[in-house]
Amino acid sequence: MSAAALRGAVDLSSLRNRPAGPAAEAPRPDGQVTPLVVDVTDATFGQILELSRTVPVVVDLWAEWCGPCKQLSPVLEKVVTELAGRIVLAKVDVDANPQLAQGFRAQSIPMVVALVAGQPVPLFTGAVPEEEVRQVFAQLLELAAQHGVTGTVPVGDADGEPESPAEKPLPPLHQAAFDAIEAGDYAAAIAAYEKALAENPRDEDARAGLGQVRLLHRTQGLDLNEARAAAAAAPTDVPAQFAVADLDIAGGHVGDAFDRLLDLFSAVEPDERSAVRERLVELFGLVGDADPRVIAARKRLATLLF
Known part of the structure; x- marks a missing residue:
């Protein structure tokens, strides 16, 4: 910066x-x-x-x-x-x-x-x-x-004690996943979130965390230019298109990722469409069901399915 x-x-x-x-x-x-x-x-x-x-x-x-x-x-x-x-x-x-x-x-x-x-x-x-x-x-x-912005703000009460209450600790498996993410051990974080979901299938925080860390794991070490070149050379190669879509999601290009996978769904053989649909659903969960880009992509996917 x-x-x-x-x-x-x-x-x-x-x-x-x-x-x-x-x-x-x-x-x-x-x-x-x-x-x-x-x-x-x-x-x-x-x-x-x-x-x-x-x-x-x-x-x-x-x-x-x-x-x-x-x-x-x-x-x-x-x-x-x-x-x-x-x-x-x-x-x-x-x-x-x-x-x-x-x-x-x-x-x-x-x-x-x-x-x-x-x-x-x-x-x-x-x-x-x-x-x-x-x-x-x-x-x-x-x-x-x-730029001359070097001030500070006073914090704490008159005795120097913090005013904010202590944060509520994370559940043990969530904390294990968080620690693993900080250490760059995405496989361990995935395992922790999967165990949390096995114990409580309604744990939406674990489900969201699992989707995010899976994305981090898949994109770790990927080069965007190389991935785009590979995808351009093989428009119906599912792993190549998945890689670029993941990188687009990670970079905030949500619409581009959805359009790529929806186009791929239309282009591949029927036996490959299930994997594409599952990846789309996973990415929908990352972005959030209320997001207008997810709503539009879901409508287009439904049209392609039926």
């Missing part, structure tokens, strides 16, 4: 001058005790923009139905807390705040963007390991310093 990254990559102009909501909903750079993790709405976003002139603000765009979001959020909160006021985390529920989701062009979540001196800085999309979050935040602090 360089100083050149600080640019208007997303359009936040419509939200800059909105009236602020209650002061308790957003942090204040006024010397008072400030929470490091805050929920932000369309109405309170103006205060967050102002705060970003004092301290970098990391914006976490998430939704309740998003499994990868639930994986990533505790990592973001942990790292922000350790930085002790040098960064504030602003959480945006995209379902409840459509104007912010549109302003940040949130085509895939979780999506993480920083604000430095009122300007957006894209960081990453998707759940990433804790070590990568630390590296990105370190680069963000360097970039902020280049």
Whole structure:
């Protein structure tokens, strides 16, 4: 990340001058005790923009139905807390705040963007390991310093004690999967989530986590250019098309991935269609049933099936 990254990559102009909501909903750079993790709405976003002139603000765009979001959020909160006021985390529920989701062009979540001196800085999309979050935040602090944003916010009460209650620990198998993901051992994470689902088939967090880590496992070590060349050379080769679709999903190109697999479904022999349909259904689960791109792709798949 360089100083050149600080640019208007997303359009936040419509939200800059909105009236602020209650002061308790957003942090204040006024010397008072400030929470490091805050929920932000369309109405309170103006205060967050102002705060970003004092301290970098990391914006976490998430939704309740998003499994990868639930994986990533505790990592973001942990790292922000350790930085002790040098960064504030602003959480945006995209379902409840459509104007912010549109302003940040949130085509895939979780999506993480920083604000430095009122300007957006894209960081990453998707759940990433804790070590990568630390590296990105370190680069963000360097970039902020280049633009004169070097302040901190006061945290804790008068005795220096934190105000936030301790986070609820993850279930043991979820924690095992999370630790394995941080270590880059995706096979172990898959095994942990599969065991969690075997014990409780209704564990939707485990199901979402399993889909995400399977995607990480499949795309590990893949080269996008090589994968695209292989897919172009063999339009009906199912593994080659799967590889590009996985990379597109991981990179936030959701519509491209769905279109590729739907075209493949139409082109392959009948005995290969079941695998293509299963991969589509798996990716639908990753993106979320309420996503309009999933709804459109499901309709097209139904047309192809019947």
